[in-house]
Amino acid sequence: MKQPPGQYxxxxxxxxxxxxxGT
Structure with missing residues (x-):
């Protein structure tokens, strides 16, 4: 959940x- 938008x-x-x- 704390992953940056870059990975998503x-x-x-x-x-x-x-x-x-992402969720």
């Missing part, structure tokens, strides 16, 4: 996975 945008392949980790 660096995982375009894991669209659904990035959302779960």
């Amino acid at each position: 945008r660096q995982a375009p392949e894991r669209g659904p996975r990035a959302l779960q980790t």
